[in-house]
Amino acid sequence: MPEPTLTSRRPARKVVMARVLLALCFVGLAAAVLSPSNGLQDHVLRRIGEIAVARRLPFQLVAEQRLEIAANVAIVVPIGALGPLAFPRLRWQDWAAYAFIGAMGVELAQGLLLPDREMSATDVVANTLGATLGAVLVTVGLRAFRARRSG
Template identity: 40%
Template sequence: MLFVVAWPTPVDVGSRGLIFRVLRMLHRHGVPEFVNYNVIEFTANFAMFVPLGFLIALLFGPRWWWAALIICAGLSVAIELYQYLLLPDRYATVRDVVANSTGGTLGAVLALAPIAWHRRAQE
């Protein structure tokens, strides 16, 4: 995650042509047109934060699992500020904050099952 966040240029810059070719092929084979580059980028940002939210929720446990939501959102804002202020070739967007925060939230919610299981096992 740190590698992707701190890279000085967009990490997909060398593969955009391939991404667009694959998207055209998928569209020709029935994938809806709304599945475009922006959807793929949003999904990648979302997916990058799911494990983080999961791990933070596990770390904080049953009483404070929700802190993962705040931590993931705060980290996302910090990342976007870092990119905006220090990486002129990167794009800082609110959409990335939304994607990252939503992914972190899903990860934290998914952690509730093992948290509950562990809690029951200890009773």
């Protein structure tokens, strides 16, 4: 009698590509948030604010604190967007929970290990919101695409 073999089910090529891109995003994000502050982030935010004000956007809309929150949302949207593509069995709610846990870990690491950085509850909320936004957008987009394709 032949020995039973385990059939390995390989993920689809697009899933593998999404996982590679997700890993690259994690590496880039880790480098950005876990490196000592060199002032580059502050400079970029100030410059964006100056450009926005020069284009006559209300200062209240582009105040540095609001730009920082928007940047903290935007920096993790790609991770949230790639998550459902890389691991299709997970729901967007799972990605929201993972984002919260990850953001808490990053803020703890920044506060405890990097003397030039501070822990911030606002950053945790913004990062969680960004990843959740990315996951929801992709999940809704995939559902709409599948519905259109099948119907």
